[in-house]
Amino acid sequence: MLAYNRQTLDNLEIKEEAEKALRKDCIDAATFKAIEAAHPVNFYTPNPIIKIGLFILTVIIASFSMGFLTLISLEAIRNESGYAGLCVFFGLVCYGALELFIREKKFYKAGVDDALLWSAIGLFLCALAIKGNTSLSTWSICVLVLTLLATLRFADMALSGVAYLAFLAFVFSILVKLGPVAKTITPFVIMLLSLATWFVVRRLATQQPLRHYKHCLTVVEVLSLLTLYLAGNYFVVREVSNAMFDLQLKDGQSIPGAMLFWIFTTVIPFVYLYLGIRRKDAVLLRTGMLLLAAIVFTIRYYHSVMPLETAMVTGGIILTGGAWALISYLQTPRHGFTYLETDEPSLADKLNVESLVIAQTFKPGPQTPSNDMNFGGGTGGGGGASGEY
Amino acid sequence: MNIHLFEKLRTEGLVSDTAVQAVKTEESNRLFSLHWEIKTLLYLGVLLLSGGLGILIYKNIDTIGHQVILLFIGLLCAGCFSYCIRKKAPFSWQKVISPNAFFDYALLLGCLTFVTFIGYLQFEYTAFGKAYGLATFIPFAVLAVSAYYFDHLGVLSMAITNLAAWMGIAVTPFQVLSANDFSSDPIIYTGVLLGGILLLLAIISTRRNLKKHFTFTYQNFGTNIIFIACISALCVFGNNPMLWLLIIIMAAVSVYTFKQAFREGSFYFVLITVLYAYVGISIIVFRLLVLTNDIGAVYLGLLYVIGSAIGVILLLINLNKKIKHARI
Numbered sequence: 001m002l003a004y005n006r007q008t009l010d011n012l013e014i015k016e017e018a019e020k021a022l023r024k025d026c027i028d029a030a031t032f033k034a035i036e037a038a039h040p041v042n043f044y045t046p047n048p049i050i051k052i053g054l055f056i057l058t059v060i061i062a063s064f065s066m067g068f069l070t071l072i073s074l075e076a077i078r079n080e081s082g083y084a085g086l087c088v089f090f091g092l093v094c095y096g097a098l099e100l101f102i103r104e105k106k107f108y109k110a111g112v113d114d115a116l117l118w119s120a121i122g123l124f125l126c127a128l129a130i131k132g133n134t135s136l137s138t139w140s141i142c143v144l145v146l147t148l149l150a151t152l153r154f155a156d157m158a159l160s161g162v163a164y165l166a167f168l169a170f171v172f173s174i175l176v177k178l179g180p181v182a183k184t185i186t187p188f189v190i191m192l193l194s195l196a197t198w199f200v201v202r203r204l205a206t207q208q209p210l211r212h213y214k215h216c217l218t219v220v221e222v223l224s225l226l227t228l229y230l231a232g233n234y235f236v237v238r239e240v241s242n243a244m245f246d247l248q249l250k251d252g253q254s255i256p257g258a259m260l261f262w263i264f265t266t267v268i269p270f271v272y273l274y275l276g277i278r279r280k281d282a283v284l285l286r287t288g289m290l291l292l293a294a295i296v297f298t299i300r301y302y303h304s305v306m307p308l309e310t311a312m313v314t315g316g317i318i319l320t321g322g323a324w325a326l327i328s329y330l331q332t333p334r335h336g337f338t339y340l341e342t343d344e345p346s347l348a349d350k351l352n353v354e355s356l357v358i359a360q361t362f363k364p365g366p367q368t369p370s371n372d373m374n375f376g377g378g379t380g381g382g383g384g385a386s387g388e389y
Numbered sequence: 390m391n392i393h394l395f396e397k398l399r400t401e402g403l404v405s406d407t408a409v410q411a412v413k414t415e416e417s418n419r420l421f422s423l424h425w426e427i428k429t430l431l432y433l434g435v436l437l438l439s440g441g442l443g444i445l446i447y448k449n450i451d452t453i454g455h456q457v458i459l460l461f462i463g464l465l466c467a468g469c470f471s472y473c474i475r476k477k478a479p480f481s482w483q484k485v486i487s488p489n490a491f492f493d494y495a496l497l498l499g500c501l502t503f504v505t506f507i508g509y510l511q512f513e514y515t516a517f518g519k520a521y522g523l524a525t526f527i528p529f530a531v532l533a534v535s536a537y538y539f540d541h542l543g544v545l546s547m548a549i550t551n552l553a554a555w556m557g558i559a560v561t562p563f564q565v566l567s568a569n570d571f572s573s574d575p576i577i578y579t580g581v582l583l584g585g586i587l588l589l590l591a592i593i594s595t596r597r598n599l600k601k602h603f604t605f606t607y608q609n610f611g612t613n614i615i616f617i618a619c620i621s622a623l624c625v626f627g628n629n630p631m632l633w634l635l636i637i638i639m640a641a642v643s644v645y646t647f648k649q650a651f652r653e654g655s656f657y658f659v660l661i662t663v664l665y666a667y668v669g670i671s672i673i674v675f676r677l678l679v680l681t682n683d684i685g686a687v688y689l690g691l692l693y694v695i696g697s698a699i700g701v702i703l704l705l706i707n708l709n710k711k712i713k714h715a716r717i
Contacts, residue, residue: 013391013394014394014398017391017394017395018398021395021408021411021412024411024412024415025411026408026411026412026415027404027408027411031403031404031405031408034403035398035403035404038401038403044706046705046706046709047656047709047712047713049656049657049660050656050659050660050705050706050708050709052660053660053663053664053705054702054705054706056664057698057701057702057705058698058702060694060698061694061695061698061699061702064691064694064695064698065695067691068688068691068692068695071687071688071691072688112702280421282421285426286426289426289429289430308441308444309441309442309444309445309448310441310445311441312437312438312440312441312444313437313438313441313442313445314441315434315437315441316433316434316435316436316437316438316439316440316441317434317438318434319430319431319433319434319437320431320434320435320438320494321434322430322434323427323428323430323431323434324431324491326423326427326430327427327431327489327490327491330423330427333420336420336421337420337421337422337423338420338421338422338423338424339422339423339424339427339490340420340422340424
């Protein structure tokens, strides 16, 4: 099923683990060399930064080739279905090229292969869009089938996430058609499905035969946690049912069972946080942190507990104080937690992402109304001015 | 690390028992790092606090009065800086490790409030009169000195954006393309000049060994700014001598950064130099094709893009291999 050689994938994992062990001084360099020689990896995977360049260039080539094809077959196309056919044809070409590159050139997450895979899927869906008049259920089932097949064959992380979301969209579209009772229970069905997915995915992740899909399963795990929360979130339920089911709610009017959804909205993130800390699970912990913000936004959207600036200042004080307290609490590691960085080198460190974030969010302060220096001639004197301060 | 996997390697005879034991101890002693989680919280906290205080002051300006606010901002700034001066490690032209994470944010807050303080003075009291440039130059100077004195990359980035603001352009990552009107000539010249200055600073940092780890930040801002300015010149300039000068500058910068990046084994700078140079050359090709005024040029253009992009892909793959080999 997988396009890649399973043995080589296993060797890749062994090599990565051995590299970690080497960094931690558990094995010496000679052992590492021996392991590498016994488990050769012949995949072509460039440096992650070069990969981005290859990805962009492949997308450029694919789109310009499509343009060129359109131009030379302009006479033959004549109508919409002709163009849809061209899309399918070129999608197949992309797919063929992808298979060829993987088999002959051993590309593995090289940027080129990702770009070709996504272009192929995009082109197939384009053909569907050109045909027009497709209902939500047809759309979602088409996306689901395409991305599921692609995930099974290429273990692509992004596509596995899309497949999961398409699955939920399909269930949703079926439920909406079934009638009023089904509509009322839609949020609960989605929540139950998400929860079931979470359990199944956690189960599957430990299965040995599925080890090459580990990263895909992690993506689905994160998404299932998010959809579980969103399906029960008061804001989502109220606004979606208002828009989709013509409830015609006025401002301040509530949906049936509001209390239940408010409980979901406020309790679920804390459950995630608790479980994340209990089990030392980074996925649960980070999702929980993210969703804390969702609680604040949901509450503030419907109830103005306090003015924005007071909320910001209090929030800021709590966050800064809490972080400070945690840092001093974890000065010496406690309960298996530490404040120290892991020594895994990360791309974000190498590119100094932190300093760029600071430069972006804290814009240059005082901006002169006009700049009569020679520099810039005043045309861009207010460039970047935001008057926030 | 996967203990199961190392057990398997032991049965294959590739690793010794002691190594497997070492992996097991390492794994059982492994701590769960909350570093990035806590840092994010701290960062959000500072952001919310500064934003919230800003709005609070703005809304209550009538009751508080300007002097009180100025005094408050000044005190906060002085407090932050005095904390940093007390806590800081002795100055050195080498990299200095910050004493704790709180220090970084205290310094950041101090710098921010200083910028606000100067801005407030100028806005409310026009303290610098008509010398508008001075109101942006002073924060830049203070930020630059702080960046070196306290060794803080974030403050250095702020100093660079302030320098750019003083010269009249925005260089924050998301605004470099949207907030600047790159179709105007002066902006382009300023961009080239600023990029040149930053590249020069990068060279000085490395060659003289003055805060060598600042090189990346200088070079990152410098190359991006100078290339964007040159590429916009390629798009908007008519057939005038300045266009030729800028093409020469761009070619020279490309060759220089490429060689430099290749020597240092920096994939990032190799990639952006190749991509910017490719975009530049493509623009020239397209301008030439437009000159022919022929429908065949459209086909030729499309074929050019497809063919040249394949060429660049092969070039990148090749370079990737070479850099990797050079590193080992």
